[in-house]
Amino acid sequence: MKKLLALILSLAMIFAFTACAPKEAPAPSEPGPAEEPAKTEPIRIGFFAPVTSPAASADGLSAENSAKLAVKLVNEAGGINGRMVELVNYDDGLDTTQAVSIAEKLTTKDNVVAVVSGSYSGPTRVAAPIIQNAGMVMVSAYAVHPDVVNAGDFIFSQSFPGKVQGKAGAEFAVKTLGAKKIAIIAVDLDFGTELANTFTAHAEANGAKVVSVDKVAISDNEFTAIITKLKEKVQPDLIYIANYYAHAAEVVKQCKLQGLNVPILGTEGADSWQFLLTAGEHANGVYLTTNMNRDDVSTTTQEYITRYREEYNMEPDMVGASAYDAFQVLFEAIRQVGTDDPAAMRDAIAGLKDFSTVTGKLIKYTENGEAVKAVQIQQVVDGKFTSKGEITDLDIITPSAK
Amino acid sequence: MFLQQLLNGIMIGSVYALTAMGATLIYGILRILDIANAGAYVAGAYFGWFIYFKTGNLILAFLISMAATGLIGVLLHRFIYAPILSKPRILPIVPLVASVGLFTLSGDLARLIAGPGTKAYNVDFGTEVINIGKLTVVPAWILIIVLTALLFTILWLILNRTKLGLAWRATAEDSDIAQAMGVNTNSAMALSYILGYGFAAAAGIMVGILYNSITPALGEVPSYKMLSIIVLGGLGSPVGTVIAGLFIGLAETMFSAYNLAFIPKDSIAFIVLILVLLIKPSGLISKSNNI
Numbered sequence: 229m230k231k232l233l234a235l236i237l238s239l240a241m242i243f244a245f246t247a248c249a250p251k252e253a254p255a256p257s258e259p260g261p262a263e264e265p266a267k268t269e270p271i272r273i274g275f276f277a278p279v280t281s282p283a284a285s286a287d288g289l290s291a292e293n294s295a296k297l298a299v300k301l302v303n304e305a306g307g308i309n310g311r312m313v314e315l316v317n318y319d320d321g322l323d324t325t326q327a328v329s330i331a332e333k334l335t336t337k338d339n340v341v342a343v344v345s346g347s348y349s350g351p352t353r354v355a356a357p358i359i360q361n362a363g364m365v366m367v368s369a370y371a372v373h374p375d376v377v378n379a380g381d382f383i384f385s386q387s388f389p390g391k392v393q394g395k396a397g398a399e400f401a402v403k404t405l406g407a408k409k410i411a412i413i414a415v416d417l418d419f420g421t422e423l424a425n426t427f428t429a430h431a432e433a434n435g436a437k438v439v440s441v442d443k444v445a446i447s448d449n450e451f452t453a454i455i456t457k458l459k460e461k462v463q464p465d466l467i468y469i470a471n472y473y474a475h476a477a478e479v480v481k482q483c484k485l486q487g488l489n490v491p492i493l494g495t496e497g498a499d500s501w502q503f504l505l506t507a508g509e510h511a512n513g514v515y516l517t518t519n520m521n522r523d524d525v526s527t528t529t530q531e532y533i534t535r536y537r538e539e540y541n542m543e544p545d546m547v548g549a550s551a552y553d554a555f556q557v558l559f560e561a562i563r564q565v566g567t568d569d570p571a572a573m574r575d576a577i578a579g580l581k582d583f584s585t586v587t588g589k590l591i592k593y594t595e596n597g598e599a600v601k602a603v604q605i606q607q608v609v610d611g612k613f614t615s616k617g618e619i620t621d622l623d624i625i626t627p628s629a630k
Numbered sequence: 631m632f633l634q635q636l637l638n639g640i641m642i643g644s645v646y647a648l649t650a651m652g653a654t655l656i657y658g659i660l661r662i663l664d665i666a667n668a669g670a671y672v673a674g675a676y677f678g679w680f681i682y683f684k685t686g687n688l689i690l691a692f693l694i695s696m697a698a699t700g701l702i703g704v705l706l707h708r709f710i711y712a713p714i715l716s717k718p719r720i721l722p723i724v725p726l727v728a729s730v731g732l733f734t735l736s737g738d739l740a741r742l743i744a745g746p747g748t749k750a751y752n753v754d755f756g757t758e759v760i761n762i763g764k765l766t767v768v769p770a771w772i773l774i775i776v777l778t779a780l781l782f783t784i785l786w787l788i789l790n791r792t793k794l795g796l797a798w799r800a801t802a803e804d805s806d807i808a809q810a811m812g813v814n815t816n817s818a819m820a821l822s823y824i825l826g827y828g829f830a831a832a833a834g835i836m837v838g839i840l841y842n843s844i845t846p847a848l849g850e851v852p853s854y855k856m857l858s859i860i861v862l863g864g865l866g867s868p869v870g871t872v873i874a875g876l877f878i879g880l881a882e883t884m885f886s887a888y889n890l891a892f893i894p895k896d897s898i899a900f901i902v903l904i905l906v907l908l909i910k911p912s913g914l915i916s917k918s919n920n921i
Binding site: 279280281282283285286288289416440442443444445447448449450452453454456457460461473474477478481484485486487501502505506507508542 | 631634635638639641642737738740741745746747748750752758759766768841842843845846847850851882883884886887888889894895896
């Protein structure tokens with residue numbers, strides 16, 4: 229019996245290990261300590277996204293697709309400084325334990341020069357300290373939690389942090405839409421909490437009042453009771469939803485069905501074709517703060533959108549665009565300083581100014597590794613995300629120090 | 631507002647009752663907690679979506695999906711649960727672990743076959759809402775409440791007015807004695823799986839229509855919430871399950887409507903469960919006055 233148990237346990241261990249083996253590139257043969265890689269060898273970049281977590285796999289797929297597209301396009305253009313780029317691709321399953329072992333493997337075994345996180349705040353913030361301690365650069369695509377960049381000077385975020393987006397949302401809600409009595413619905417995760425708190429602080433500093441806050445578990449799709457309560461008791465003049473697309477779709481649908489006709493402001497969490505699909509015509513009129521502007525005429529943005537549709541036959545979204553941009557940030561640093569010195573790569577990223585990406589112009593990096601870029605205001609018009617301007621005020625979009 | 635919330639609660643409660651009914655029927659006969667029932671809910675939602683997408687016929691989607699999922703249930707019982715349970719002195723945890731494995735498999739299969747993205751039913755009911763005084767009624771709610779009532783009536787008739795139902799009740803009471811008396815316990819078990827998985831499939835489609843979205847993660851909440859509902863309902867009692875489902879649906883709705891405390895809504899089912907276990911461990915309706 230004991231033998232059988234031992235056998236089962238060891239089998240389970242083997243499965244656990246293979247589960248986090250790289251899906252794309254074969255593990256390299258152990259490099260000898262003195263062996264310098266020849267300059268024609270490919271540049272290996274590590275990547276992880278929640279591809280198999282049932283709850284996050286749509287975002288995971290979007291991020292993974294965009295990572296592959298970024299590598300494909302840069303290789304089509306001849307690589308970087310004559311070297312091809314190779315993706316070392318992992319699936320974290322939205323599991324922090326798995327993210328830790330992925331970070332360990334990336335920093336010790338995989339021979340990568342830098343890492344891109346295409347995952348949520350949870351896995352990214354546990355991977356960040358390990359990658360920082362290894363003295364390797366990581367660019368996070370869209371994780372909003374402050375702990376990600378707080379891990380150290382080698383960790384950067386491609387997008388603006390949650391505190392900027394919350395503040396920008398409040399700015400738009402109060403100053404442009406004239407909201408005075410705001411109801412907040414937020415997903416009960418780092419994402420929702422961070423946005424709801426920063427939104428509340430800035431809205432109340434500008435004279436509006438947050439009259440109710442409802443936190444909803446990510447697995448919960450039931451908003452009927454909350455919307456009935458808002459309509460009959462709270463009576464807000466604006467609803468701020470810091471939730472992902474499934475929640476956002478249900479909130480806008482219930483508001484329309486129950487006849488609660490007030491402006492709704494969402495966040496990048498709803499910036500997905502899945503929001504438009506499930507909310508249908510109820511989505512029309514909803515505002516979003518996000519980092520992606522599909523109407524941007526820049527060739528970077530349009531090339532990404534066109535190629536993404538061609539490659540995958542689906543609509544690109546904020547998550548994918550952010551992952552794509554995280555690679556662009558890294559590619560630019562490698563173009564400038566090569567891959568030999570991680571500290572030089574770090575400085576090259578920190579020194580980026582007015583760098584053009586799919587999600588708009590990256591104005592600069594703060595000392596803390598957070599991107600300063602305009603927050604896009606989008607509105608759903610006739611079932612399409614349409615630009616309604618952007619928030620460029622540096623006081624709002626520059627993240628405060630940690 | 632109270633009336634509106636009452637209606638909201640009954641609608642959610644109906645879905646809960648229907649979701650948990652499958653697990654109740656299976657527990658009633660086999661004495662195993664079948665977590666895989668939440669997998670049947672996922673499978674049913676996807677089958678239904680596929681048929682509705684192809685034919686545009688909602689009735690056909692319900693019927694085929696329920697039949698297909700019920701058939702899967704029978705096959706799972708025949709090839710997985712029955713061989714496990716036939717081993718002498720088997721620990722109750724073994725079939726439980728098997729069912730957890732099957733449930734995990736269902737989510738991953740859905741992701742691999744249908745893709746990770748959201749699928750939408752987009753059912754057109756002709757009208758958006760029906761307003762009765764101050765009460766707002768969404769057509770999907772009527773569909774859910776009426777269909778749940780219909781399915782439970784059919785279930786009641788099968789269990790109480792047919793020979794097969796008598797065999798089911800006899801097997802649930804004591805399967806050894808029932809077998810000794812010549813009751814075909816195998817067909818009673820098959821009935822549990824056909825009805826149990828079929829009901830879960832119907833619940834999956836209803837939730838898909840209600841929220842207009844199905845994803846591979848659809849079964850995660852039902853997989854644990856249905857446990858508290860079936861225990862609350864007195865483990866294996868169909869009537870108890872209906873009452874418990876409605877009770878939890880109403881409790882959750884009232885809870886989010888009146889901000890009773892700052893705890894996650896999903897925990898209510900378990901708080902109620904703990905209270906019931908402390909006060910009346912046999913559940914709301916105990917086994918002795920079953921059905």
